[in-house]
Amino acid sequence: MKTLVLCCVCLLAGVGEAVRSTPPPPTVEELSETLQHAYEAYTKKAIQATTGDEVSTLKSRVATLARQLVMQQLFVEERVRSDGDSGIKQVRHHYEGTRPYHSASHTGTSVASLHDHANNIRTVGLGEFIAVLNGVEFRTRHNDYGLRMPSRTSPVYHQVEEIPFPDVPPEVLQQQELADQITEMREWFKAWKNNDHSVRDYRKYFKPVLCYLEGAWTNSDSLEESFFSDRHFLDATSWFDLQEKVRYTSYTGGKSTLENFSYLPTTIMNMINGTYPQVAQWNYRILCHPLKRDVPLNRFRVVDDLIARMANKKTLMEHERTRAARFTLNSFDTDEWVDGKKNYGLLDELMAEVPGKDNYGANLYDESFDTATYPYNTTDTDTKLNVGYYHRWSRVVSKDAMGRTKRHRGFADENLFMAMTTQPKVAGVELNVCTGWHHNHCTLYNQKWTYAIPLEVVYMTPLLKWNPYDVEYKGNSRSDLGKTVTAHGRWGSDRQAEKAFNGTNSKRYYQTPYEFFVNGEQGTSEADTVKSHVGVLDRAGQMHKMTASGTRTFLPFIPNVGSMRTRFPIMPVHGEGSGVWKELEALKDIVLSPVENAHMFHENWRDVTTQGVVLISGEAKGDKHVHRVVLSADQVGMAKLGRTILVVTEETNNHYHEMRVKRLDDTHYYMVGCDGGSSCPDKHYRTMHLAPAEDDENEPGTA
Ligand SMILES: *[C@@H]1O[C@H](CO)[C@@H](O)[C@H](O)[C@H]1NC(C)=O
Ligand SMILES: *[C@@H]1O[C@H](CO)[C@@H](O)[C@H](O)[C@H]1NC(C)=O
Ligand SMILES: *[C@@H]1O[C@H](CO)[C@@H](O)[C@H](O)[C@H]1NC(C)=O
Ligand SMILES: *[C@@H]1O[C@H](CO)[C@@H](O)[C@H](O)[C@H]1NC(C)=O
Numbered sequence: 001m002k003t004l005v006l007c008c009v010c011l012l013a014g015v016g017e018a019v020r021s022t023p024p025p026p027t028v029e030e031l032s033e034t035l036q037h038a039y040e041a042y043t044k045k046a047i048q049a050t051t052g053d054e055v056s057t058l059k060s061r062v063a064t065l066a067r068q069l070v071m072q073q074l075f076v077e078e079r080v081r082s083d084g085d086s087g088i089k090q091v092r093h094h095y096e097g098t099r100p101y102h103s104a105s106h107t108g109t110s111v112a113s114l115h116d117h118a119n120n121i122r123t124v125g126l127g128e129f130i131a132v133l134n135g136v137e138f139r140t141r142h143n144d145y146g147l148r149m150p151s152r153t154s155p156v157y158h159q160v161e162e163i164p165f166p167d168v169p170p171e172v173l174q175q176q177e178l179a180d181q182i183t184e185m186r187e188w189f190k191a192w193k194n195n196d197h198s199v200r201d202y203r204k205y206f207k208p209v210l211c212y213l214e215g216a217w218t219n220s221d222s223l224e225e226s227f228f229s230d231r232h233f234l235d236a237t238s239w240f241d242l243q244e245k246v247r248y249t250s251y252t253g254g255k256s257t258l259e260n261f262s263y264l265p266t267t268i269m270n271m272i273n274g275t276y277p278q279v280a281q282w283n284y285r286i287l288c289h290p291l292k293r294d295v296p297l298n299r300f301r302v303v304d305d306l307i308a309r310m311a312n313k314k315t316l317m318e319h320e321r322t323r324a325a326r327f328t329l330n331s332f333d334t335d336e337w338v339d340g341k342k343n344y345g346l347l348d349e350l351m352a353e354v355p356g357k358d359n360y361g362a363n364l365y366d367e368s369f370d371t372a373t374y375p376y377n378t379t380d381t382d383t384k385l386n387v388g389y390y391h392r393w394s395r396v397v398s399k400d401a402m403g404r405t406k407r408h409r410g411f412a413d414e415n416l417f418m419a420m421t422t423q424p425k426v427a428g429v430e431l432n433v434c435t436g437w438h439h440n441h442c443t444l445y446n447q448k449w450t451y452a453i454p455l456e457v458v459y460m461t462p463l464l465k466w467n468p469y470d471v472e473y474k475g476n477s478r479s480d481l482g483k484t485v486t487a488h489g490r491w492g493s494d495r496q497a498e499k500a501f502n503g504t505n506s507k508r509y510y511q512t513p514y515e516f517f518v519n520g521e522q523g524t525s526e527a528d529t530v531k532s533h534v535g536v537l538d539r540a541g542q543m544h545k546m547t548a549s550g551t552r553t554f555l556p557f558i559p560n561v562g563s564m565r566t567r568f569p570i571m572p573v574h575g576e577g578s579g580v581w582k583e584l585e586a587l588k589d590i591v592l593s594p595v596e597n598a599h600m601f602h603e604n605w606r607d608v609t610t611q612g613v614v615l616i617s618g619e620a621k622g623d624k625h626v627h628r629v630v631l632s633a634d635q636v637g638m639a640k641l642g643r644t645i646l647v648v649t650e651e652t653n654n655h656y657h658e659m660r661v662k663r664l665d666d667t668h669y670y671m672v673g674c675d676g677g678s679s680c681p682d683k684h685y686r687t688m689h690l691a692p693a694e695d696d697e698n699e700p701g702t703a
Pocket of ligand 4: 481484503537541
């Protein structure tokens with residue numbers, strides 16, 4: 001409006017001057033044109049003004065919506081976290097039956113869809129599965145990972161190196177004859193099997209490798225293959241392409257025949273300046289770490305997954321010898337298995353050797369909220385915990401609200417191993433914490449973490465290197481030299497030398513003499529690619545009958561040794577973290593071990609001949625009173641098994657005791673503890689005997 005008024009004033013001034021000077025008065029057209037311009041300029045400004053308002057309104061609404069999306073994602077994760085622990089959840093469905101347990105859960109015919117590609121030099125066969133890591137649920141592609149570890153020398157993101165294979169014992173190589181080498185080699189397998197390193201120190205040649213599943217929110221814009229598989233790759237050109245393919249297969253119920261799609265969620269990690277969403281992409285990888293110590297085979301115990309046992313009709317021992325079996329590690333690291341509560345155990349010790357995404361050079365400390373993190377198993381404050389390595393337990397110096405200094409990552413996730421990283425490609429979160437009277441002492445915490453669970457312990461044996469016929473290894477099967485192995489239609493015939501493999505390559509890794517094993521491959525599945533034996537030419541063109549030398553779940557039968565398992569799946573299961581599953585495990589233990597857990601039954605249905613008894617305690621030293629003690633039939637049953645029974649005595653002289661009682665024989669018991677100590681405050685003698693018959697009017701029931 002101002003412009004318009006000004007223009008009018010100018011125009012009027014112009015008209016006044018026209019009387020005495022030359023410029024002619026503006027025509028009506030000129031006047032109207034000028035007014036037109038002024039009007040346009042005015043409306044343009046007016047529009048700009050209102051649009052500016054709307055843009056800022058829209059911006060703030062988008063910010064609110066985006067914030068809600070962030071919170072929604074947190075809500076979902078928190079929900080999943082309280083439903084279960086980090087672990088695997090489900091494998092792809094390919095059979096079913098008349099009972100729910102006839103189809104697979106995390107196991108079925110094979111846990112986590114594991115299988116063998118023993119003909120490949122360093123491939124470990126593992127199919128598709130759904131897993132949860134710190135509340136993030138995702139679905140993998142067909143994994144088939146390799147025996148590779150993080151780089152020992154470079155901090156570069158996802159830099160890996162091949163794990164060196166263990167050597168062949170010189171005692172084997174010294175033998176001149178093949179038959180003697182075979183005999184000696186079998187002795188080494190026997191030593192490994194029996195955990196006997198007295199004569200042959202197998203620990204130098206049988207090396208356990210811990211393979212783990214690692215997940216992280218990443219900043220990467222372009223599709224990234226986070227780990228190399230010798231057999232499978234993500235079949236997509238971008239993250240968007242992969243998401244669309246997964247959406248399509250989820251909607252149509254279809255699948256990629258080659259199992260090369262994975263479902264990897266995205267999240268809004270942060271809102272930069274309140275309005276600019278920073279989207280993070282979930283990604284995972286499977287890597288291995290060669291353990292520094294030996295893990296004797298007796299440290300593993302099979303998990304009784306009833307779903308697989310019922311479906312396959314197996315005893316526990318038979319089940320252990322199938323691919324459906326998974327194991328747990330003995331937390332106490334002892335030869336004999338013990339069950340009991342234990343915080344920091346063998347698995348913590350092993351995972352502590354595994355670095356996060358900063359690779360083995362990681363050296364990072366967690367000092368959030370001004371509280372330094374220390375190793376769980378130390379008591380000093382000299383060495384802080386290097387949180388660049390995987391851990392779940394740690395320690396702080398000051399007590400928390402519950403008076404505890406021991407910490408576990410996550411709220412209640414038993415299997416949450418975490419490691420900190422500085423990789424720019426990992427998406428982090430920031431928090432500004434201000435303290436002091438005026439909240440003006442601010443510290444900006446900016447951390448990036450990755451998550452991991454153990455998948456399996458794979459034993460590398462001397463078979464990976466043993467090559468008694470000195471067959472030439474020609475490297476990658478796609479290289480020119482590698483291709484000569486199968487040139488001219490060579491398919492591995494052991495009858496016609498011209499069709500036998502000419503040497504070995506990365507996918508035809510057959511260098512173990514056929515005679516080392518008997519009876520061919522064990523328990524194979526459709527996914528396996530190994531041939532039980534092939535013909536291979538040595539450097540002199542001589543043909544030999546050979547078996548595969550790569551990684552197997554079970555080695556074929558070795559005479560005098562047996563069929564050795566070399567892969568021990570120890571992956572945790574998501575559901576095991578839920579309250580229902582914990583209750584179910586308790587119930588399984590009671591049902592499957594009713595003698596050990598006799599005290600859990602409400603009714604004595606096992607041993608009807610066992611009756612309850614009434615005992616008379618030893619006399620108190622002072623006023624010589626005694627107490628009656630009533631034991632139920634179940635308590636007597638437990639006492640017969642040698643267990644200590646906790647009982648509350650009847651009242652005498654206005655008091656009673658809590659006694660811990662053991663059984664000597666049918667008529668004699670004795671007190672091993674009283675009122676929380678070793679003896680009662682009024683010093684009762686320890687011996688106890690059955691109450692005389694007349695004292696038995698209150699015969700306890702059998703319950
Ligand atoms: C998919 O996996 C198969 C193995 O089953 C592999 O041969 C193929 O190259 C993969 N496809 C793509 C596009 O990565
Ligand atoms: C956020 O704001 C800062 C300061 O105004 C600016 O330098 C930066 O580019 C902004 N970032 C984004 C992603 O908008
Ligand atoms: C604590 O545990 C770590 C990793 O398991 C181990 O290397 C270290 O020796 C242990 N320290 C003590 C004092 O036991
Ligand atoms: C086997 O391959 C080598 C090359 O590695 C070649 O020199 C040799 O002639 C081949 N032997 C036969 C019998 O084809």
